[in-house]
Amino acid sequence: MAPPLSRRLLPPTLRALRRCYSASPASKAVIYDEHGAPDQVLRVADVPPVELGERDVCVRMLAAPINPSDINRVEGVYPVRPPLPAAVGGYEGVGQVHALGPAVTALLAPGDWVIPSPPSFGTWQTYIVNHQSVWHKVRTDVPMEYAATVTVNPLTALRMLQDFVKLNPGDAIVQNGATSIVGQCVVQLAKVHGIHTINIIRDRPGSEEAKDKLKQLGADEVFTESQLDIRNVKSLLGALPEPALGFNCVGGNAASLVLKFLRQGGTMVTYGGMSKKPVTVPTSYFIFKDISLQGFWLQKWMNSDKADDCRTTIDYLLGLVHEGKLKYEMEVSPLTDFSLALEKAMGKHGSHPKQVIRF
Amino acid sequence: MAPPLSRRLLPPTLRALRRCYSASPASKAVIYDEHGAPDQVLRVADVPPVELGERDVCVRMLAAPINPSDINRVEGVYPVRPPLPAAVGGYEGVGQVHALGPAVTALLAPGDWVIPSPPSFGTWQTYIVNHQSVWHKVRTDVPMEYAATVTVNPLTALRMLQDFVKLNPGDAIVQNGATSIVGQCVVQLAKVHGIHTINIIRDRPGSEEAKDKLKQLGADEVFTESQLDIRNVKSLLGALPEPALGFNCVGGNAASLVLKFLRQGGTMVTYGGMSKKPVTVPTSYFIFKDISLQGFWLQKWMNSDKADDCRTTIDYLLGLVHEGKLKYEMEVSPLTDFSLALEKAMGKHGSHPKQVIRF
Incomplete structure (x- = not known):
């Protein structure tokens, strides 16, 4: 560094x-x-x-x-x-x-x-x-x-999409805090790569408007937390595949909702804790659902070998901005x-x- | 299978x-x-x-x-x-x-x-x-x-020691539920491979006797949960290295204690939930401490490609029993x-x- x-x-x-x-x-x-x-x-x-x-x-x-x-x-x-x-x-x-x-x-x-x-x-x-x-x-x-x-938020979104789980076009991911800039970048970068996104946002005045904005950016599904206060959230997936990867920047209940959506063997990456509440995981998720939990911190990534292509990635991201495919x-x-x-x-x-x- | x-x-x-x-x-x-x-x-x-x-x-x-x-x-x-x-x-x-x-x-x-x-x-x-x-x-x-x-408990212990983190002689691991059979096997198998063990047990009548038993099996350190009710558990490590790998079969506070011991970038593997309490993780552990959480379930492992050498491993474990290096x-x-x-x-x-x- x-x-x-x-x-x-x-x-x-x-x-x-x-x-x-x-x-x-x-x-x-x-x-x-x-x-x-x-x-x-x-x-x-x-x-x-x-x-x-x-x-x-x-x-x-x-x-x-x-x-x-x-x-x-x-x-x-x-x-x-x-x-x-x-x-x-x-x-x-x-x-x-x-x-x-x-x-x-x-x-x-x-x-x-x-x-x-x-x-x-x-x-x-x-x-x-x-x-x-x-x-x-x-x-x-x-x-x-x-x-x-371009570096802190869009690069975080791109790295999280690419560094944890091998995703193919047609796959899905799930995230909370979807209205954050990282969240918006995740939606748009996923779309560029043919990945579907399931997005979780807070219940608050204006949440319908926030949903519309995210859908305009390319979000497949957007739910408020209270909409997911049901037993079987996967019944809401429709034709979307169960997500293999989830992103959590909130913690608390919003993190639990990401875990509920994940498929068997899925991974949740935590990169923020906006609610200041911890992540709570039932034991059965680890043993029977084989869920993995990891963290992402850009500042640590910058110190890793993987950061060698950081500048190429920045150029790629600014190219997407230029093409109108990445905005916030x-x-x-x-x-x-x-x-x-x-x-x-x-x-x-x-x-x-x-x-x-x-x- | x-x-x-x-x-x-x-x-x-x-x-x-x-x-x-x-x-x-x-x-x-x-x-x-x-x-x-x-x-x-x-x-x-x-x-x-x-x-x-x-x-x-x-x-x-x-x-x-x-x-x-x-x-x-x-x-x-x-x-x-x-x-x-x-x-x-x-x-x-x-x-x-x-x-x-x-x-x-x-x-x-x-x-x-x-x-x-x-x-x-x-x-x-x-x-x-x-x-x-x-x-x-x-x-x-x-x-x-x-x-x-030999299959369910000792094999679980051996697989968890070998399949998640590359350990070298002199390294350390930390586990809760150390008096369980898996826990006792972890202590003994770690010792066979030159790995130090930090063990966490419940506070209960007879915990001093349980400590002695685990130390006779080769445990380096044994603490009751209440002994670890301090700010800096790592001050108790003495000359032992910070553990890169932890095992959790309890959940709740006992899982949090395993996490507190883990070194930067460490992994905690959950294989049981005896307390029936979930695992709770502060966001900072994921982001700044780069902790990973995974699960282990023998029945799933048995269905994996890795299980091909199951019988060889069973023979190895029964050999250790024969040599008096594995007992419970x-x-x-x-x-x-x-x-x-x-x-x-x-x-x-x-x-x-x-x-x-x-x-």
Whole structure:
């Protein structure tokens, strides 16, 4: 995994000498000095210019999302997080090449769009200087908010569809939390590969509208949890095959519903716990139904051998965005509105699409 | 998998003609006509002689255990069970070759000890007639109660140690329900392979004695559940490595304790649910600790390709018994005491060793 997006401060005299050709402009960053409630500890601060090493690239950030894992890192409840104090928030995003160190060999030119790949700490700032190997050039014919968010959520969806169970066209999967961005990506990526999706969503005002939206994205079936409060959920499958793979990002009852749908020998992959309730499994599911339970964490996957083709996969996903086969709602706000966007991302103003900061 | 140990009834005249050379003696069997409480529905009945086919072998049963799964089959709560009415109980056991059909090619002679392998329904009877392919000849220099019980419990222990995680000498595993026969076999088989065991047992009168017994079998550490009611159970590991593999036959809190011991990326295999409580897993265990949960069921394993070497494995296990490296307590009773043995097996008279019926 690449090192954190560090900022090497220049001594003032040297900085003055080299600013024009080998240092970043002064930057603004969203930083925190201690863990705590993000709306308490995060602040926008001025950051001095940073020297470019021989093979460094200075990138002017265009956009970066506020993901739930970013919030968890600031809270300090995430097992991997940047060192304090003066940690810069954010983990993924897209930027434009601003300047190149004199010995950069990567095929990069000013104006190119690049993303840190694998993603790494500190994307919530206007300028980032880091080694050329950190940056992956991406196409510019997609909305920048998609390039900014392609790694964490769409890549999670694709990996979970491909890495646990061998699926063939015509097979089915089941998932809860289907209205989440990962959930929406699962629906669309499954459709691209000919896989049917059975989707479980919360009971709440607007659930009918949410069902329609998911069906427009290609969902085969969408149920609210209360609709599944029956003995034999499989009677609802109709012509769909019993799913061999399930995704759980909720826990509690919603995880039990995924398990109920799974076929003999099926696998449930847990990648989130939105309900903050654990996963509870009757013994008979393990013994007689031969169910396997596993977890997926993108940050761990990024450290594995399998991540070698990460950039190829990102290009594939952005290709799908370009073709209109992968989409999800986002709300883009300027850095000056960071506080409000953060509150929305934290759910303090009801339901909102994913919040993306434009720098 | 072999067909059930069926009994083909002879017409009376033919039976009289052929009894001396091609039919079994009349037999006594423990049968049930409907599912229910085993002490209500099971009865010892006379069964008429059975014709021997060309390649059939008539076996005089010597001994068969009353396993918990036998009880569950009679109760009707087990997903696989023999058809009613007149189902004969029992699933494993050992017998002595009594007579051979005229075209038997297997290297069997009267007096040889044989076990049904894979095990199959109907071992609770004095004579069984079945195809030669059902019977596996075993050594006679071990106590017959071990030959009668080698398949279900010791084989489960060995398969769980070998089929889920690649263990090397010096590694450790953790298990609950360690005083069960499978648990005792796990301790001893692990020791044979240089694997350390961390064992969890119930808090109950006599738990200190149970600890001593397990340590005499080779257990490295034995804890009662209440001893593990601390924040950091791993502080108790001392020089032992964190276990990569755990076995759960209890559920509830005892399963959570196994999970607490497991190392990053570890696997817990569930093969029983003695507490009748489900397995509850915090989301973080899946995502950040990368724990996998799987199940093991011998009856399913027997239907898999992996079961091809079942008989070789049985011979290996009986070899360990012969060498004194695999032992567990059993109580042997005559068929006339079946009712009492059944009550003991059902836990109606406190704690008893495994009940084995001698025919």
